[in-house]
Amino acid sequence: xxxxxxxxxxxxxxxxxxxxxxxxxxxxDVEKQKYYALEMLPYPSxxxxxxxxxxxxxxxxxxxxxxxxxxxxxxxxxxxxxxxPAENAAIAHGADPDKWTRANIANMQxxxxxMGTSYDWSREITxxxxxxxxxxxxxxxxxxxxxxxxxxxxxxxxxxxxxxVLANEQVIDGRCWRCEHLVERRNLSQWFLKITEYxxxxxxxxxxxxxxxxxxxxxxxxWIGRSEGAQFTFAVxxxxxxxxVFTTRLDTLFGATYLAVAPEHPTVSKIVTKKQRAAxxxxxxxxxxxxxxxxxxxxxxxxxxxxxxxINPLSHERVPIWVTNYVLAEYGTGAVMGVPAHxxxxxxxxxxxALPAAMVVAPPGADVSAPLNEAFLEDGRxxxxxxxxxxxxxxxxxxxxxxxxxLALGEPKVNYRLRDWLVSxxxxxxxxxxxxxxxxxxxxxxPDDQLPVLLPADVPITGEGSPLANDPAFSNTxxxxxxxxxxxxxxxMDTFFESSWYYLRYLDPHNSGKPWDQEIARxxxxxxxxxxxxxxxxxxxxxxxxxxxxxxxxxxxxxADEPITRLFHQGMVLYNGEKMSKSRGNVIGIDEIVERxxxxxxxxFLLYVTPPEDTSDWTDEGINGRVRxxxxxxxxxxxxxxxxxxxxxRALPQVSADDEKALLRAVHVxxxxxxxxxxxxxxxxNTTVAKLDEYVNALTTLEQRAPDxxxxxxxxxxxxxxxxxFAPHLADELWEQLGHTTTVHLERYLEPDERxxxxxxxxxxxxxxxxxxxxxxxxxxxxxxxxYALAIAQPPVQAQLDGKxxxxxxxxxDKLLNIVA
RNA sequence: GGGGAAGUGGCGGAACGGUAGACGCAGCCGCCUCAAAAGCGGCCGGGCAACCCCCGUGAGGGUUCGAGUCCCUCCUUCCCUACCA
Numbered sequence: 001x002x003x004x005x006x007x008x009x010x011x012x013x014x015x016x017x018x019x020x021x022x023x024x025x026x027x028x029d030v031e032k033q034k035y036y037a038l039e040m041l042p043y044p045s046x047x048x049x050x051x052x053x054x055x056x057x058x059x060x061x062x063x064x065x066x067x068x069x070x071x072x073x074x075x076x077x078x079x080x081x082x083x084x085p086a087e088n089a090a091i092a093h094g095a096d097p098d099k100w101t102r103a104n105i106a107n108m109q110x111x112x113x114x115m116g117t118s119y120d121w122s123r124e125i126t127x128x129x130x131x132x133x134x135x136x137x138x139x140x141x142x143x144x145x146x147x148x149x150x151x152x153x154x155x156x157x158x159x160x161x162x163x164x165v166l167a168n169e170q171v172i173d174g175r176c177w178r179c180e181h182l183v184e185r186r187n188l189s190q191w192f193l194k195i196t197e198y199x200x201x202x203x204x205x206x207x208x209x210x211x212x213x214x215x216x217x218x219x220x221x222x223w224i225g226r227s228e229g230a231q232f233t234f235a236v237x238x239x240x241x242x243x244x245v246f247t248t249r250l251d252t253l254f255g256a257t258y259l260a261v262a263p264e265h266p267t268v269s270k271i272v273t274k275k276q277r278a279a280x281x282x283x284x285x286x287x288x289x290x291x292x293x294x295x296x297x298x299x300x301x302x303x304x305x306x307x308x309x310x311i312n313p314l315s316h317e318r319v320p321i322w323v324t325n326y327v328l329a330e331y332g333t334g335a336v337m338g339v340p341a342h343x344x345x346x347x348x349x350x351x352x353x354a355l356p357a358a359m360v361v362a363p364p365g366a367d368v369s370a371p372l373n374e375a376f377l378e379d380g381r382x383x384x385x386x387x388x389x390x391x392x393x394x395x396x397x398x399x400x401x402x403x404x405x406x407l408a409l410g411e412p413k414v415n416y417r418l419r420d421w422l423v424s425x426x427x428x429x430x431x432x433x434x435x436x437x438x439x440x441x442x443x444x445x446x447p448d449d450q451l452p453v454l455l456p457a458d459v460p461i462t463g464e465g466s467p468l469a470n471d472p473a474f475s476n477t478x479x480x481x482x483x484x485x486x487x488x489x490x491x492x493m494d495t496f497f498e499s500s501w502y503y504l505r506y507l508d509p510h511n512s513g514k515p516w517d518q519e520i521a522r523x524x525x526x527x528x529x530x531x532x533x534x535x536x537x538x539x540x541x542x543x544x545x546x547x548x549x550x551x552x553x554x555x556x557x558x559x560a561d562e563p564i565t566r567l568f569h570q571g572m573v574l575y576n577g578e579k580m581s582k583s584r585g586n587v588i589g590i591d592e593i594v595e596r597x598x599x600x601x602x603x604x605f606l607l608y609v610t611p612p613e614d615t616s617d618w619t620d621e622g623i624n625g626r627v628r629x630x631x632x633x634x635x636x637x638x639x640x641x642x643x644x645x646x647x648x649x650r651a652l653p654q655v656s657a658d659d660e661k662a663l664l665r666a667v668h669v670x671x672x673x674x675x676x677x678x679x680x681x682x683x684x685x686n687t688t689v690a691k692l693d694e695y696v697n698a699l700t701t702l703e704q705r706a707p708d709x710x711x712x713x714x715x716x717x718x719x720x721x722x723x724x725x726f727a728p729h730l731a732d733e734l735w736e737q738l739g740h741t742t743t744v745h746l747e748r749y750l751e752p753d754e755r756x757x758x759x760x761x762x763x764x765x766x767x768x769x770x771x772x773x774x775x776x777x778x779x780x781x782x783x784x785x786x787x788y789a790l791a792i793a794q795p796p797v798q799a800q801l802d803g804k805x806x807x808x809x810x811x812x813x814d815k816l817l818n819i820v821a
Numbered sequence: 822g823g824g825g826a827a828g829u830g831g832c833g834g835a836a837c838g839g840u841a842g843a844c845g846c847a848g849c850c851g852c853c854u855c856a857a858a859a860g861c862g863g864c865c866g867g868g869c870a871a872c873c874c875c876c877g878u879g880a881g882g883g884u885u886c887g888a889g890u891c892c893c894u895c896c897u898u899c900c901c902u903a904c905c906a
Contacts, residue, residue, distance in 0.1 A: 004859095215825050215901080222824075225905065247906060260906090301904080331905045338906095344822090345904050417905050534900080608845075609833060615899080622833070625845050628860095635860090687835070690844035697844095704861090765840050770887045772840065796873095810886050816839050820886050 005634035007598030011729040015116050023743055024067075024075065024118040028523045032072035036524050037063040038506075040532030040540070041080040041127075041499055044104040048111035049580055050588045050606065050618050051573040057603040058570055058612050059531045060117045061685055064725035065678040067118070068749035074524055075118055076506040078125035079105050082133075082495045087429045090461040097429045098457065101128055111590055116599050116728050118745065123509045127498040128429075132505065134452030135515035136497055137434040139547075141445050144435075148194040148550065151443070154422065155264070155330070158186040163464045165426045185288060191424035191433060191491065195546045199224055199416045201561075202545055211566030211681070216537040223538045225417025230401050231333065232410020234259055234310035237318060241267045243310055246332035246415055249342060250404075251396040254385040255360035256337035257350065259310045259321045260303065262329035263287045271321065273307025280304055280323055287325055301326045301349045313409045314400065315386060324349065332415050340375065347375040360385050361393055421543065423494045428459055428467035430492030438479035438486040447480050453488070466490050499540055500547040503527055503563065521557050527564045529681070534569040541567070566681060571615040573606075580618075588618050600727035601626040607726060608689040629693065630730055633719060636699050637734050639707070640716045645739040649718035652753055653710035659702050660711035664756045666691070666698040667715050671722050672752035685726065692723060721750045766791040767818040768800040784811040791817055 018024060028034075039059040042052060063075040086097035105126060112119070125132055143149040156165050161181040165188065195202075203224045206217045229248035236243060243259060261268060263284040272280045283304045303324035310321050319338075326345060327336055340350035340357035350357055359368045361380040368383060379393035388396045404410035424433060432453045434446035446453055456474045459467045468474050469490035479486040501515070507524045508516040544563055552561035572579065573588075580587045593602050604626040610616040640646055647653065655661055670691040677684050699715045706712065717738055724731035724744045735744035759780060764787055766774040774794040778787065788809060791797050801821050810818035 218824070219901070222902070227905075229906080245906080249906080326904055326906095328905065336906045343906070345906075348904095415905075537901080611834085614827095614834095617833075619833080619846075621846055623846095629845090631859095686833095687844085690835075693844050700861095763840070767839085767887075770839095770885095775840070808886060810839090812839060816887090818839080818886055 005631055005730075007600065007630065007729070008595075010733045011116060011594075011599050014729045014732045015113060017732075018116075018118070018743070018745075019113075019121070021743070022122070023745060024120050025122060026072070026074040026076075026120045028520060029072050030523070032070070034524055034528075035063075035066045035071035035073045036503075036527045036529070037066065037073055037075045038503060038527050038530050039077070040530070040536065041078055041502055042108070043080045043083060043085070044101060044108050045085065046104040046107060047587070047589050048108050048115075049573075050590060050593070050602075051580060052112075053115060053590050053602060054573050054606040054612070054616065055531060055533075055570050056112065056115055056117050057606045058568075058683060058685070059529075060115070060603075060728075061607060061725045062529060062531075062678060062683065063118055064728065064745060065674060065749065067745065068721075068724065068747060069675070069678070070748060074123075074506070075120060076123040076125075076509075077112060077117070077119040077121070078123075078502065078506065079108075079127065080495065080499055080502075081105060081126050081128035082430045082492075082498060084427070084429070087427060087461055087463075090428075091463040096457075097461070098128070101429075114590065114594055114599065115603070118728070123506050125502060125505055125509050127495075127502065128455075130452045130454055131512075133431040133455075133498070135501075135505065136431040136493060137446070137451050137453060138448060138515060139501065140431075140493070140497070141434060141448065142554070143193060143550065144445055146550075148197065149191060149423075150194065151189055151191050153187045154190045154192070155185045156188050156190060156422075158184045158188070160184055164466070190422050192420040193423050193546075195421045195543070196416055196418055198546050198549055199226065199418050201549055202418075202542065205545070205549075205562060208560075208562060209564075209567075212564075213534075213567065213569060216534065216541070216567065216569070219537045220542055223418060223542065227415050227417075229413060229415065230397075230404065230410055231413040232313060232404045234313060234319075234337070236267070236271050236321070237309040237311060239271055239308070241271055243267060243321070243335050244333040245335045245337050246413060247337060249339065249393075249397075250400045251379070251382060251385075251388075251391075251393040252339045252342040252360055253312070253337070253400055254315050254382075254388070255339045255341050255358045256312055256317075256319055257340060257356050257358055258319050258338040259335060260324045260327045260338045260346075260349070261321065261335040262327040263323055263325070264329035265323070265327075265334045268306065268323055271306055271308040276305060276307035280306055283323060301345065301352060303349060303353060305353075313407070314403065320355070322353070330419060331417070341372060342375050342377065344375045344377065347372070358384065421494075421496075421546075423497055424491035425494055426466040426469075426490070427492050428455075428461050430495060431455070431497065432468065432474075433489045433491050433493060435489040436477055436479060436486045437489065438482060438484055440484055441479055441481045441486075444479055444481050444486070450480065455492075468492070496539060496543050500543040501551075503544075504551075504557070516556075518556055518558065522559065525557055526560055526562060527566075529566050529568065530564045531568045531570060533572070537569070568613070568681070568683065570612050571610065573616050573618050575618045577617065593623070597623050597627050598630065600730045601630050603728075604629065604689055604726055607685040609686070611684045611686055629696065630727065632696050632700060633723070633727075633730060633734075636696060636703060637716050637719060637738070639703075640713065641734070641737040643739070645717065647710065647713035647717040649714065649721055649750055652756055653714050655709065655711045657706070657709075658760075659698075659705065660709050661760070663695075663698045663702050663709075663711045663715050665759070666695040667718050667722070667750075668752045668756040670695045671718075671750040672757065674722065674725065675749065675752060689726065692726070695719075695722070718750055720744050721747060724749075762814045764814065765816040766794065766797055767816060768797060769820055770818060771800075773797045773800055780814050782814070784809065784817070787811065787817045788819075791819065 039055055063073050067073040081101050086101045089095040089100045090097050140149055158165055159181055203226055206220055227248055229246055230250045231244055231246045233242040233244045303322040306321045308321045309318045338346045340347045341359040342361055357372060362368050362383055363380045382388050382391050382396050388399055401412055432455055434453045436444045438444050459471050461467050475488050477486050477488050504516045504521055508520045511517060548563040549561050551557045575586045575588055601623055605623040673688040673691045677688055703712050720731040720734040731744050761777050762780045764776040764778050765772055773796045776790055804821040806821050808820040
């Protein structure tokens with residue numbers, strides 16, 4: 001036997017050659033249709049595992065397919081390099097975050113290259129480089145100028161032990177993830193981005209995103225949480241204070257039997273009665289330290305009477321004002337009217353605190369005197385509601401709103417669940433926020449020509465307090481306006497800031513004058529296919545849309561005001577049915593697999609196990625089949641290698657034998673599958689790889705019977721073209737050894753040929769009353785009459801019909817004949 | 822509590838409303854070999870002695886000439902989201 005396929009040598013050879021020849025360099029070319037293929041920017045955690053590999057195998061197959069289908073493909077890669085793990089490494093074992101991150105990037109970049117991915121490495125970006133994050137700062141200043149970045153006090157998660165602010169995801173069951181102390185809520189001054197100003201557009205434009213998974217759009221819709229209602233005020237008895245509430249159920253206004261306010265509500269301390277003050281203060285104090293999650297999800301509804309009463313603006317009834325844990329200070333007005341009969345939460349609260357319920361909306365004919373077991377949540381007809389009695393809920397909402405407007409007590413109002421994006425982090429490893437505080441001038445933005453504000457090196461990172469605030473060399477500066485002494489902002493940016501616009505920097509990564517050139521962006525944007533996990537369905541993908549709309553409003557980008565046309569969420573890769581994680585110690589890294597089985601086999605396996613959107617299980621046996629496939633391909637082609645070209649894959653040979661025709665058909669079925677799965681954007685390459693199996697099975701079979709058949713030579717010469725996007729190294733090696741001097745990856749893909757796909761005989765299924773009784777091998781296009789004549793000659797068909805009257809015949813051309821008797 | 826996706830051989834999975842189980846993994850039998858590995862050929866949902874035939878896509882109903890596929894009810898699993906007034 002000739003030499004076995006040496007995947008190690010071949011894979012290395014082609015990776016080197018693609019690199020040297022810049023095979024996948026992307027250039028603007030107005031003559032060609034562009035295609036922007038992008039996988040989500042990875043965090044450089046240190047090692048590439050098969051989960052990443054699945055993502056990149058898919059993205060790379062798509063990019064290579066589109067390139068071979070004639071598109072001008074841009075396919076870049078980079079590193080989301082700021083973030084907490086680097087700082088944790090510093091705290092845990094004194095690593096320098098910068099060195100630690102760079103070492104990780106170096107290793108992961110090596111591994112991504114090891115996969116043989118067709119990235120244009122000249123566009124690689126690393127977000128912790130000053131060349132990148134200076135544009136973060138620049139963009140922040142533009143947001144600031146437009147009033148979209150602002151500072152205000154906000155409740156944050158504060159760990160009293162570590163003296164630091166925690167992100168929501170670092171609070172586990174109300175405790176600090178690191179020291180496990182109970183987290184407190186503190187009001188601290190924080191930077192926000194006014195994403196809420198774009199809430200309506202972000203919501204409405206979801207309609208346009210028909211290339212996105214419906215569930216992702218739904219999640220964004222829910223996250224934005226637009227709700228239409230009314231805001232109006234209750235007067236407080238014996239006080240000048242007024243309490244504003246928001247409701248979507250104005251029709252239940254006459255059923256309000258109490259008023260509930262959040263513990264942080266500013267009027268609480270003003271209206272509480274002397275008798276209740278101590279108890280209320282104690283209650284508020286006990287909640288102060290509780291996070292929102294704890295209050296709302298983990299605790300029972302609790303509350304305490306303030307002693308004060310409010311007056312219902314229309315019924316003029318006197319209702320008690322309670323402080324409760326279930327009203328959120330951050331949503332609406334921080335106060336709600338309590339309507340136990342028509343809101344389940346209010347119902348539970350009222351029952352617990354012996355507050356009355358008043359039914360004011362009922363379905364027609366309902367017995368309203370019966371005691372309630374739960375709130376009645378539906379619309380109905382109003383009862384016991386003054387002038388509004390008898391109206392439908394919908395009409396009453398309008399009429400009551402009109403009345404409140406007329407009395408100048410309220411107005412229609414739209415509220416959002418979406419809140420402004422808190423972007424400041426009291427951390428070191430991030431982009432410094434380019435703001436200076438001057439004693440005389442106050443808050444001063446750093447002028448553009450002084451960017452970047454460099455992140456200082458050698459700052460002690462202890463996990464206590466803000467590292468930058470504790471560094472006088474960084475903190476002390478002079479005011480850009482008056483030159484007087486000033487302090488720098490010591491907070492850094494949320495890393496989602498970087499990833500909200502990186503896809504634009506890829507297009508023009510070395511521009512030192514601006515973040516990107518608009519003309520270049522005009523050519524490449526929007527992203528035609530974005531691939532990444534569903535875990536980013538809301539945050540990253542919503543922030544990116546927000547930024548892009550802001551850019552669009554500035555005319556920095558043109559065309560559509562959505563950055564991502566089509567989105568695909570690949571499924572996770574499990575191992576032994578479990579999510580891979582470092583803590584479980586079950587992470588399958590790619591180095592060993594690549595070494596032992598080869599990259600092409602790994603890529604083929606990851607595409608083959610499941611449809612790409614499904615969760616797949618890594619198995620050590622499963623890849624065997626793909627290793628065999630790679631070797632079979634090599635052996636099938638071997639007799640033709642290093643010889644003169646014996647066939648042209650663009651010229652279909654004339655053959656006569658059935659198995660020769662079947663082979664030509666298998667070739668084109670596989671090609672058609674690859675093209676269809678790509679252009680339909682279904683990307684079910686698992687079925688394409690199955691058809692490659694059938695192709696190679698047919699090839700090896702015919703090769704044994706008729707090694708000199710032109711069909712064999714043709715199938716061998718077409719094979720590298722067809723497998724190129726899926727097994728790129730093997731493909732280029734075969735292509736070269738079959739006598740070509742240029743890479744297969746810049747060739748046109750094999751165009752599926754109808755002549756090869758056509759079949760000479762089909763199996764027509766004959767059913768009697770829906771059950772299969774015979775199968776006929778006939779020429780395609782057979783008429784119903786001819787088929788019927790053949791069918792009734794079949795003994796099993798005759799037996800079933802047995803003189804019965806034929807009532808109906810169902811004929812599906814080239815498929816089936818159903819005789820109903 | 823709300824929203825979404827999905828239930829097909831031992832396993833991963835195929836299947837425009839029209840031959841269920843393509844293709845592969847694992848397993849079994851055979852060939853090759855002194856032997857093993859690799860490779861090649863075959864078998865591989867259940868019932869039956871059986872190539873006939875019958876049953877079979879989570880359960881039950883429905884629509885249809887015909888349902889894994891469409892509709893309704895239920896069960897199970899997974900993911901997301903949770904007091905947003």
